Amino acid sequence: MQQRIYWHTTVQMPGVSNLTPIPAKVDVAIIGGGYTGLSAARTLAKHNVKVVVLEAETIGWGASSRNGGMTLTGLKPTMQAVIKTYGRELAKELFQCSLDSVNLVEQIVQAEQIDCGFARYGHLLTANKRKHYDALQAEVDFMAKEFNHNVRLVAPKDLRAEIGSNVYHGGLVDEVSGGLNPAQYVAGLAAATEKAGAELCARARVTKLERRQKRRPEQVEGRFFIQTERGNLEAESVLVATSGYTGAATKQLQKKIIPIGSYIIATEKLPDELAHELSPKNRMIFDYKHFLNYFRLWDNRMIFGGRAAFFPENENTLAQSGEILRREMLGVYPQLKDVKVDYVWGGTLDFAFDQMTHVGEEDGIFYSLGYAGHGVAMATYLGATVAEALLKGNIKEHPFAKFAFPNAPLGLYNGNPWFLPFAGAWHKILDWVE
Numbered sequence: 074m075q076q077r078i079y080w081h082t083t084v085q086m087p088g089v090s091n092l093t094p095i096p097a098k099v100d101v102a103i104i105g106g107g108y109t110g111l112s113a114a115r116t117l118a119k120h121n122v123k124v125v126v127l128e129a130e131t132i133g134w135g136a137s138s139r140n141g142g143m144t145l146t147g148l149k150p151t152m153q154a155v156i157k158t159y160g161r162e163l164a165k166e167l168f169q170c171s172l173d174s175v176n177l178v179e180q181i182v183q184a185e186q187i188d189c190g191f192a193r194y195g196h197l198l199t200a201n202k203r204k205h206y207d208a209l210q211a212e213v214d215f216m217a218k219e220f221n222h223n224v225r226l227v228a229p230k231d232l233r234a235e236i237g238s239n240v241y242h243g244g245l246v247d248e249v250s251g252g253l254n255p256a257q258y259v260a261g262l263a264a265a266t267e268k269a270g271a272e273l274c275a276r277a278r279v280t281k282l283e284r285r286q287k288r289r290p291e292q293v294e295g296r297f298f299i300q301t302e303r304g305n306l307e308a309e310s311v312l313v314a315t316s317g318y319t320g321a322a323t324k325q326l327q328k329k330i331i332p333i334g335s336y337i338i339a340t341e342k343l344p345d346e347l348a349h350e351l352s353p354k355n356r357m358i359f360d361y362k363h364f365l366n367y368f369r370l371w372d373n374r375m376i377f378g379g380r381a382a383f384f385p386e387n388e389n390t391l392a393q394s395g396e397i398l399r400r401e402m403l404g405v406y407p408q409l410k411d412v413k414v415d416y417v418w419g420g421t422l423d424f425a426f427d428q429m430t431h432v433g434e435e436d437g438i439f440y441s442l443g444y445a446g447h448g449v450a451m452a453t454y455l456g457a458t459v460a461e462a463l464l465k466g467n468i469k470e471h472p473f474a475k476f477a478f479p480n481a482p483l484g485l486y487n488g489n490p491w492f493l494p495f496a497g498a499w500h501k502i503l504d505w506v507e
């Protein structure tokens with residue numbers, strides 16, 4: 074099992090030959106070169122804004138080239154929970170954003186001719202227990218009544234048409250969701266962003282960000298001074314798009330984001346017949362557990378992910394996670410017992426304390442963070458719409474800016490997630506108790 078991102082073997086990722094020089098002055102500097110940063114930069118450049126993307130590693134290095142490629146409707150919390158917390162009107166706006174986000178990915182892929190296999194495969198949410206199935210049944214009526222959105226219940230006896238496994242107690246299908254190859258998508262998005270006129274600077278970790286004092290009262294705004302590992306610059310505005318990799322350069326935001334590891338394995342190529350048996354409709358599949366698994370086919374490989382270890386990746390968590398995920402995969406698909414696992418890799422998710430995604434502006438710094446493993450479509454969409462709001466000066470009207478971005482309870486967090494082992498154990502306990 075190689076410790077390598079399988080997706081990177083399917084495309085030429087943007088590299089570091091011919092590093093773009095750091096410009097001295099820009100209108101907007103974006104920190105982070107994933108879907109959020111690139112989508113925002115593409116939108117701004119199309120409006121003739123001078124924009125630079127500053128990426129610590131290589132463009133697309135973060136979660137955006139490591140994920141499962143599931144391009145999903147909905148949010149991380151259930152829409153029932155969202156209505157309860159935020160009320161019907163805002164919940165409808167937020168859900169509509171999720172539908173628009175999948176449409177936007179589709180539009181970008183078509184308009185920019187990105188060869189990343191995007192298709193509306195639909196997603197399948199599987200019930201691990203009988204009582205999950207009852208909840209899914211209620212979900213079908215709820216989504217139709219509250220959101221006019223049709224999802225379909227799959228009875229246990231019909232499940233074989235959706236998945237070649239006997240372990241689930243039924244499921245729910247949403248045909249609107251899609252799937253793609255995430256690395257091909259981010260590489261294509263980067264090329265489109267550059268074509269639109271944005272500058273993409275790899276190996277440009279931002280180490281310091283400060284707002285220059287106004288020198289005279291009549292001056293309207295202080296510009297931002299930004300220090301990077303290979304040069305400094307000034308910007309009128311800054312957008313933080315650093316997801317699970319948010320660091321000390323933006324400390325106030327780092328304290329609101331919990332970085333959580335997520336891992337994926339990819340099997341060797343399966344014979345057509347076996348691949349078809351595992352997932353006859355090529356769905357994006359995930360289960361109902363807190364400690365969930367998500368999986369799908371790509372090029373006849375089973376791509377199987379989960380929160381095997383809660384800690385962000387290192388050599389130990391990778392080796393361990395590879396084994397755990399293989400066991401989980403065989404639990405779902407015993408027919409893969411003799412199949413070789415070719416790759417294991419990990420990436421970091423960004424969870425806010427309320428598990429919601431947040432956009433907004435703090436001290437003149439714009440941000441879009443907290444995708445909680447639900448960011449392929451949403452990061453693309455929020456990057457674009459936050460960029461539009463930045464131009465119009467109306468970020469407060471953005472649906473995802475209409476609720477507070479919470480700090481840690483009792484302020485007990487400075488960006489170092491000491492509680493992750495407990496959180497991991499807690500999720501396991503919840504799955505067991507429920």
Ligand SMILES: Cc1cc2nc3c(=O)[nH]c(=O)nc-3n(C[C@H](O)[C@H](O)[C@H](O)COP(=O)(O)OP(=O)(O)OC[C@H]3O[C@@H](n4cnc5c(N)ncnc54)[C@H](O)[C@@H]3O)c2cc1C
Nearest residue numbers: 105107108109129135136137140141143279316420448449
């Ligand atoms: C294993 C895994 C599986 C996932 N599966 C799915 C899925 O199937 N469907 C789905 O919807 N979502 C999924 N997600 C989530 C999704 O990938 C993310 O929400 C999305 O990619 C976030 O994009 P982003 O641009 O905000 O962040 P990222 O792509 O993570 O980019 C952030 C970038 O910021 C850079 N950075 C950090 N600090 C600095 C600094 N100081 N200076 C400069 N650059 C900096 C980092 O190097 C990084 O490249 C998954 C995530 C992971 C990790």
